[in-house]
Amino acid sequence: MAELNQDAVLNQNAVLNPDAVLQFVDVTVRRGSKVLLDSINWTVEEDERWAVLGPNGAGKTTLLQIAAANLHPTSGDAYVFGQRLGSVDVFELRPRIGLSSAALAQRIPAGEQVIDLVVSAGYSVLGRWREAYGRLDVRRAARLLERLGVVGMEERTYGTLSEGERKRVQIARALMTDPELLLLDEPAAGLDLAGREQLVARLATLAADPDAPTMVLVTHHVEEIPPGITHGLLLRNGTVVAAGLIDDVLTADLLSVTFGMPLALDRTGGRYAARAAL
DSSP, X not given: OOOOOGGGOOOTTSSOOTTOSEEEEEEEEEETTEEEEEEEEEEEOTTOEXXXXXXXXXXXXXXXXXXXXXXXXXXXXXXXXXXXXXXSOHHHHGGGEEEEOHHHHTTSOTTOBHHHHHXXXXXXXXXXXXXXXXXXXXXXXXXXXXXXXXXXXXXXXXXXXXXXXHHHHHHHHHHTTOOSEEEEESTTTTOOHHHHHHHHHHHHHHHHOTTSOEEEEEESOGGGOOTTOOEEEEEETTEEEEEEEHHHHOOHHHHHHHHTXXXXXXXXXXXXXXXXXX
């Protein structure tokens, strides 16, 4: 197995950057005797598109929960939009963040109409009740659904959608509030090949849009990384293996260290594929 290339491990937090969208300085998260994240240093600048990769238990979801202002580090400092978690009202930060995750998806009522699911993001609720939504809200939700390839499904119920359609509806909801930061936790998990490819194509279009928010995408698989991703963060056992420009980070050697086995990596047309190295 390849040895860790220390030159590719970047400590990006030598100087605090108040203009960074995210900045983690020696962030550690402990649960009892278990360390979920260990002294993470990571900076995300405006308009960057990041892919976060690592095996199960690497700390990817924990990292994203801190980025979403849903979790505080045990030690170290996490800054979101220049505000340090623990010294700012997180309810002021969360409307600026769009989040799509499996945990959120599990809470969506099967009988919820698709259009209601998307517009209700403006109230940060799941399940429309007595909230009043204007025509502009409904039109924006419909445009986002069209952009994500689920046009004409506004009146369908969430439970009748395919898994691929559900994933794209969740991302439309995450974009509803016009966030400055979009966090996608394993958006292609559970999809078949066609569903994955449809989703990756939509994410590539989003990544290429200069008006789209800063993006952080968490995945286990390099095949799910869309063209347009600019940076990569590799995690193993709660520590950073490498972070930086995607071409510097996404290499066979560094992936082999990250996943604990020799891997070969291919790149074609801006897409990646990994396999065991023979």
